[in-house]
Amino acid sequence: MDKNLKAYIESGKAVLGIEFGSTRIKAVLIGPDNEPIASGSHTWENQLVDHIWTYSLDSIWSGLQDCYSNMLEDVKNKYNCDIKSLGAIGFSAMMHGYMAFDENDTLLVPFRTWRNTITEQASEELTELFNYHIPQRWSIAHLYQAMLNREEHVEKVKTLMTLAGYxxxxxxxxxxxxxxxxxxxxxxxxNTHDYNEKMISQFEKKAKETGYDISLRKMLPNVAVAGEIAGKLTDEGAKRLDVTGNLQPGIPIAPAEGDAGTGMVATNSVRPRTGNVSAGTSVFGMVVLEKELSKVYDEIDLVTTPSGDLVAMAHCNNCTSDLNAWINIFKEFTELFDVDITIDDLYSKLYKNAMKGDADCGNLVAYNYFSGEHITGFEEGRPVFVRTPESKFNLANFMRTNLYASLSVLKTGLDILLKKEGVKLDKIYGHGGLFKTKGVGQNILAAALDTPVSVMETAGEGGAWGMALLASYMINKKDNQSLADYLQDEVYKSETGYEVSPEKNDVDGFNIYIERYTKGLEIERAAVETLV
Structure with missing residues (x-):
């Protein structure tokens, strides 16, 4: 047991970050050097209810409490102490989505997550109105689509939130x-690091034409940049977080961020000319821009860093869900024969074996669409694996195909930035479950983007750690110290990660695969239309 860390925790100086991911809620406690010293997690899954991907309020709160409780247990096991106070806390969650509340702060309709692709008309009309791409998953698209649908709850909406904001x-x-x-x-x-006032006026005018007299500014939460305090933990908040009742109120809370922002922080990619790819249930690639893009692209979203710098994002709804489903099939196979192989060993061996496959996957192709993909034009998805009688169908090619499939939509989007816009990248970092097995996901991403890719040892801590770092920055930054400088000077210092450069054979193989993938999208279209 580390007595210094025990004393640090008992003094109430440790900082906590909690992130609501798509399949896991994770808590990371960090110490004086911003290193993770304890963690906890809770596994959960979204539900498809009335054709809407959602999580219930009960699952949100029970998941948060279980995650925090597991973190407390980890602290107890490692340091034999309890937590009564903290230096700061930060909360993060999957970005976007729609949580609408009435004047009594009652949720009007079930939380509509980022995964839903039900706002196409709203997305198109708002993009045209603003001359600014509005993705389907954005909160404003959900609100406007509800207006277009004449949904009964719209007239009662007084507060609009994302999960992290909630x-x-x-x-x-x-x-x-x-x-x-x-x-x-x-x-x-x-320029102002606040909502675009011109677009707010445009939206309110459009809403009035649709029959709704609203004040969007009053609906939306206030905006804070990294380093500012978003409030302090209330007595009620402390009791909802810590069911033991030990946690005391008054702890400063960092501005809630989405998983995009925490991913940037967790990979030290908040400066211009840096980028990162987060690959888990969904996958998105982000590049911090030096200047605005030359035109509006439906495939590219514009968001910001936690400090407010412009970021171009290619967001894809599907990444590892289909891969995980196949791994689970192999797990069932091992259990059928009473072979004791851990799930981690299965991932490791199958992923590594994929690298023995053909660079072009032996004329196989897969579509990992559990849900729709805006970039390739799908509102719904059907997981599909396709081969011809002449395809080289073996285990290595099978796994390599599924790994390629997990990054194919991302490549389609990022090629716009790198090839059409000529965006320059000094570094791109990979983080998330796809990169856990060394020499696999990282190498495939390098081949897909034809760009060197780095993975840090700390990247596996993910967004919860990134949120903890934002909370640490809030209370520990020096005068006028930027977030980028704080991360470089206080967190990463000399750590640059393990970098791999793309191999020409792999790059060429992925390009051949993506041609096959693009031509075969009609197969996916047929599956969506016929398999209901």
């Missing part, structure tokens, strides 16, 4: 979110 609100009593999270609700003016 948690922050319930913990502090303040309706405040970070600028990066806010940029997934409504377009941000990068």
């Amino acid at each position: 948690i922050n609100w319930q913990m502090t009593g303040k309706k405040v979110i970070g600028v990066g999270e806010a940029s997934g609700m409504f377009p941000i003016d990068i």
Whole structure:
């Protein structure tokens, strides 16, 4: 047991970050050097209810409490102490989505997550109205689509939130979110680091034409940049977080951020000319821009860093879900024969074996679409694996195909930035479950983008650690110290990660695969239309 860390925790100086991911809620406690010293997690899954992907309020709160409780247990096991106070807390969650509340703060309809692709008309009309791409998953697209659908609840909406903003609100009593999270609700003016006032006026005028007299500014939460305090933990918030009742109120809370922002922080990619790819249930690639893009692209979203710098994002709804499903089939196979192989060993061996496959996957192709994909034009998805009688169908090619499939939509989007816009990248970092097995996901991403890719040892801590770092920055930054400088000077220092460069054979193989993939999208279209 580390007595120094025990004393540090008991003094109430440790900092906590909690992130609501798509399949796991994770808590990371960090110490004086910003290193993770304890963690906890809770596994959960979204539900498809009335054709809407959602999580219930009960599952949100029970999941948060279980995650925090597991973190406390880890602290008890490692340091034989309890937590009564903390230096700071930060909450993060999957970006975007729609949580609408009435004047009594009652949720009007079930939380509509980022995964839903039900706002196409709203997305198209708002993009045209603003001359600014509005993705389907953004909060404003969900609100406007509900208006277009004449949904009964719209007239009662007084507060509009994302999941991260909702948690922050319930913990502090303040309706405040970070600028990066806010940029997934409504377009941000990068000069003011606040909502774009011209677009707010345009929306309110459009809403009135649709029959709704609303004040969007009053609906939306206030915006804060990294380093500002978004409120303090209330007595009620402390009791909802810690069911033991030990946690004391008054702890400063960092502005709630989305998983995009925490991913940037967790990979030290908040400066211009840096980028990162987060690959888990969904996958998105982000590049911090030096200047605005030359035109509006439906495939590219514009968000911001937690400090408010402009970021181009290619967001894909599907990444590892289909891969995980296949791994589970192999797990069932081992259990059928009473072979004791852990799930981690299965991932490792099958992923590594994939690298023995043909660079072009032996004329196989897969579509991992559990849900729709905006970039390739699908509102719904059907997982599909396709081969011809002449394809080289073996285990290595099978796994390599599924790994390629997990990054194919991302490649389609990022090629716009790298090839059409000529965006320059000094570094791109990979993080998330796809990169856990060394020499696999990282190498395939390098081949897909034809760009060197780095993975840090700390990247596996993910967004919860990134959120903890934002909370640490809030209370520990020096005067006028930027977030980028704080991360470089206080967190990463000399750590640059393990970098791999793309191999020409792999790059050529992925390009051949993506041609086959693009031609075969009609197969996916047929599956969506016929398999209901």
